Amino acid sequence: MIESASSIGTSWYVLQTKPRQEFRALEQLENQLYTCFLPTLQIEKVRRGKLEVVIEPLFSRYLFIQLDTVSSNWARLRSTRGVSKLVAFGDRFATISEVILNALGNARPPIPTPLFAAGEKVAIKSGPFSGLDGVFQMLDGESRALVLIELLSQPQKLAFELDTLRKIA
Template identity: 30%
Template sequence: MSWFVLYTKPRTEKRVAEDLEKIGIKVYCPIITEVKQWKDRKKKLKTPLFKSYVFIKLEEKKRNQVFDVPGVVRYLFWLGKPAIVRNEEIEVIQKWLEGDKVEDAKIEHLSEGDKIVIKNGVFKDEAAIIREVGKRKMRLILPKLGCTVEVLTKEVV
């Protein structure tokens, strides 16, 4: 059995994951808690870490079962074949999400292009390159994961 990546309709990741579990497919949809701010309030929301993607573990011959679930669009392909995610990569994501949580961050004398190592939080011990520094947030490139993350800050010094 291998881990595959399913592409879903926007904002249906959690529902698709629940429906896939109901038909007996092992699913992993990493969830994070985000703080959304409106003019009058802040609210903590649980959102998928990867928008429009869920991971499923099943045998190659049973791959078509997933299309019985509303919201499933297609498999993610790599070099003409369905993309397979290694167990180690799933375990790394799980480890990060179980790790320390960082509520606020503080930027001190950092600028674009600087290379850093994240000291705590979901991406603890990951190397990152600073892509952009703003007044309230900073964008980091995580080369090992091939993604960009945004960090909200308390203040810029």
């Protein structure tokens, strides 16, 4: 997955992107024939009231780029859409080992982390039960969840829209 940087004068560098523009920067850089790597993961999120599995960057606002330290036109990087800057510490640009990138590229993709787990405490954010706490039981379709709350000193299992719930730390 990761091309070797074994030729003389090439290294992998850390590139910072503009907020939420990692995929845009990756596409633009690849269109300019740069070799890049953006590690990603799948997570569950509530979008438009429905639970969806989405692909997000593993490192928010960062991707890795292979550059020729001798002949690359680094100024062109700054004007690329989605790119903020090359990460530097003082006057040295941040590099990353090819071994680490290979480990990231060959890692087994994790199973999407569920938004809520059975038995987890949740708070109801809106609606007639706003402000009450409950215990998440299970998903009830694509956009609803069953939550155990205590009403009139009796446990009640009620269905709530996913976007009305939040985890309690």
